[in-house]
Amino acid sequence: MTCPDFEVRISIPLQCTRCGETECTQLEEPAIGELNRKGSTQRHCSSCKCLVDFTRTKEVAKPAGVEPDLLVTAQEIFAVSPEGAAERHRSQFRIHPRNMKACIRYGERRDLATVVDYCRTGLHISSAMLYELGCTVEVATDFIEGGVNIFQRARVVSIYCRPMPEQPGGYELVYQ
DSSP states (O other): OOOOOOOOEEEEEEEETTTOOEEEEEEEHHHHHHHHHHSEEEEEETTTTEEEEEEEOSSOOOOTTOOGGGOOOHHHHHOOOTTTGGGOSOOSOOBOOSSOEEEEEETTEEEEEEEEEEOSSEEEEEESSOOOTTOEEEEEESOOTTSOOOOEEEEEEEEEEOOBTTBOEEEEEEEO
């Protein structure tokens, strides 16, 4: 059984670099990534009647039938700050679960850690066990004691804080 594919489409206000016309356009995830990386995306302008670059604008164009306060931009949904994007190892959308546990196997040791957030390339955990930067571990997310758990190999790429007796440490793991 495979997971169904679904499209994420987000309305973003764009402005034509040639004529200055503002329009609100629904973009898919790859186009949003291109817009964030390059600062512009190529689209067909209805005024210029040709393919031109569009950039993001602060002004919200009011599309037919949609109230402006119901319009949500990609930055509001994904909460991505352009300044911090360069220092992150995981640039995908992160999910912040409640009470999700992960079992970490590190050599012969096993640790039950709390998942702070996760995405398709890795996860951020809080654990009382000390892990070294760059070490390889096996992780089973959404761990169920006595259940069938699937372990994946991951590497510790960042240490937020070392564990102390009264406070667990924070680690960022990337799947291999």
